Amino acid sequence: MSTELALRPIRVSVVGDSPAAVYQLERLCLHEELVAHRVFCGADANLPRAIDCQSVSDWDEVLTDAESELVFFAWSPDRTQKVIEALSARKHVLLEGPIAATVEEAQSLIQGSENCGRLLDVVDSSFDDDDFQTALDVARTSAIGKLEAIHFCLWEMAIPTNGQVDVLWTFGLRITDQLLQLADQPIETVTARKYLGGDEIIGFHAIIDFDGGLRATLDVHLDSHVPLHSGWSLNGTEGGYRDFSKYTRTDDGEIYATRLTPTSIDPDHQLLAIYDHLRKGQVFESNCQRAKAVVELIDRIRNAND
Numbered sequence: 305m306s307t308e309l310a311l312r313p314i315r316v317s318v319v320g321d322s323p324a325a326v327y328q329l330e331r332l333c334l335h336e337e338l339v340a341h342r343v344f345c346g347a348d349a350n351l352p353r354a355i356d357c358q359s360v361s362d363w364d365e366v367l368t369d370a371e372s373e374l375v376f377f378a379w380s381p382d383r384t385q386k387v388i389e390a391l392s393a394r395k396h397v398l399l400e401g402p403i404a405a406t407v408e409e410a411q412s413l414i415q416g417s418e419n420c421g422r423l424l425d426v427v428d429s430s431f432d433d434d435d436f437q438t439a440l441d442v443a444r445t446s447a448i449g450k451l452e453a454i455h456f457c458l459w460e461m462a463i464p465t466n467g468q469v470d471v472l473w474t475f476g477l478r479i480t481d482q483l484l485q486l487a488d489q490p491i492e493t494v495t496a497r498k499y500l501g502g503d504e505i506i507g508f509h510a511i512i513d514f515d516g517g518l519r520a521t522l523d524v525h526l527d528s529h530v531p532l533h534s535g536w537s538l539n540g541t542e543g544g545y546r547d548f549s550k551y552t553r554t555d556d557g558e559i560y561a562t563r564l565t566p567t568s569i570d571p572d573h574q575l576l577a578i579y580d581h582l583r584k585g586q587v588f589e590s591n592c593q594r595a596k597a598v599v600e601l602i603d604r605i606r607n608a609n610d
Contacts, residue, residue: 311583311584312583313336313337313338313339314337314338314339314373314374314578314579314582314583315338315339315341315371315372315373315374316332316338316339316340316341316372316373316374316375316376317341317342317343317344317366317369317372317374317375317376317395318332318340318342318343318344318345318357318375318376318378319343319344319345319366319375319376319377319378319383319386320344320345320377320378320379320380320400321343321345321378322378322379322400324378324379324400324427325343325345325376325378325400328376328400328427329343329357331571331572331575332575334572335572335575335576337575337576337579337583338374338575338578338579339357340357341357341358341369341371341372342357342358342359342360342365342366342369342372343357343358343359343360344359344360344361344363344365344366345359345361363386363389366390367389367390367393367395368393372395373395373396373582374395374396374397374398374423374578374582375390375395375396375397375398376397376398376399376400377390377397377398377399377400378400379399379400379401379402381405384404384409384412384413387399387413387416388412388413388416391413391416391417391419391420391422391424392416392420394420394422395422396422396423396424396578396582397417397422397423397424397425398425398426398427398574398575398578399413399424399425399426399427400426400427401426401427401429401477401481401595401598402426402473402477402595402598402599403426403592403595403596403598403599404596404599405599406599406603407596407599407600407603410592410595410596410599411596413592414592414593414596417590417592423578423581423582423588423590424590424592425574425578425588425590425591425592426591426592426595427574428573428574428591429477429478429481430478430481430482430485431569431570431571431573431574432571433482434548434566434567434568435535435536435547435548435566436482436486436535436536437566437567437568437569438545438548438564438566438567439486439535439536439538439545440482440485440486440567441567442538442545442550442564443486443488443538443545444488446540447543447545447550448538448539448540448541448542448543448544448545448550448551448552449540449541449542449543450516450540450541450542451486451487451518451538451539451540452517452518452519452539452540452541453518453519453520453521453538453539454483454486454487454518454519454520454521454536454537454538454539455520455521455523455534455536455537455539456479456482456483456520456521456522456523456534456535456536456537457523457524457532457533457534458475458479458523458524458525458532458533458534459523459524459525459528459530459531459532459533460525460526460527460528460531460533461527461528461529461530461531470505471505471506471507471508471524471526472505472508472602472605472606473602475524475526476508476522476524476602476605477598477602479522479524480522480598480601480602480605481594481595481598482536483512483520483522483601484594484597484598484601485594486520486536486538487512487514487518487520489514489515489516489518490514490515491512491513491514491515491597491601491604492513492514492515493512493513494510494511494512494513494601494604494605494608495510495511495608496508496509496510496511496604496605496606496608497509497608498606499525499527501527506525506526506527507523507524507525507526507527507528508522508523508524508605509521509522509523509524510522510523510605510608512601534546534547535547548563548564548566549561549562549563549564550562550564
């Protein structure tokens with residue numbers, strides 16, 4: 305195979321017209337490596353004029369299109385069957401998170417990917433969170449020793465939900481995904497209580513114990529009288545982290561803070577990593593198992609006894 309052919313652009317079909325789908329289309333328009341090819345959505349879809357690709361309403365056209373190698377699926381609770389059909393049609397698949405509505409559906413998608421020998425991955429939702437990325441750097445480099453405690457707090461003043469927002473789903477997915485990356489250990493136990501506003505869940509307080517003694521506390525409240533957003537706080541055997549600062553204790557017992565340069569990553573790092581894997585054979589590590597663990601953790605928090 306010639307180098308020119310091997311490094312040809314990857315044509316991407318996009319399923320859905322949600323804000324996430326439109327965002328992915330707009331990002332694809334900026335690259336030569338991956339290009340938007342088709343959009344499968346309703347006839348009344350309102351796509352930006354700058355997006356120059358074919359809109360189709362026949363699902364079979366997506367499945368039988370030999371030029372399209374990768375399919376991006378916007379979130380929909382009933383997309384599982386279409387994802388499996390795309391994998392069976394030898395398409396690689398990228399999903400807007402969550403991976404699925406249930407752990408069982410998530411496992412069926414992972415199994416389908418393995419059976420078909422196709423790539424399956426979930427969009428990284430934390431690329432724009434510099435606080436998390438910096439905390440993750442600190443945790444992974446053991447800059448504060450072995451992690452002993454993780455804390456995250458988000459109190460907001462009267463975010464209207466009107467019974468239409470599942471707080472655990474809408475806010476919890478991103479937070480728990482970040483937590484699992486920071487902890488990087490199997491979960492042992494989960495205890496939680498829900499904050500209620502009438503019959504509506506307006507927040508949650510969860511304590512998650514991990515293998516090895518690490519404990520994490522997540523506290524989210526959307527109708528607090530006091531606004532408080534601590535971001536991620538890490539406590540280790542040799543120091544701590546909060547708000548872009550690393551804390552260490554001097555020999556005479558004083559706490560010393562070192563300001564860190566915020567860590568940021570390319571918003572398109574995932575798309576480019578997929579390209580490098582499919583065209584250049586570079587190793588690609590799918591995040592699907594962690595995405596499944598996120599759905600499982602949300603279920604455990606939701607069903608935990610107060």
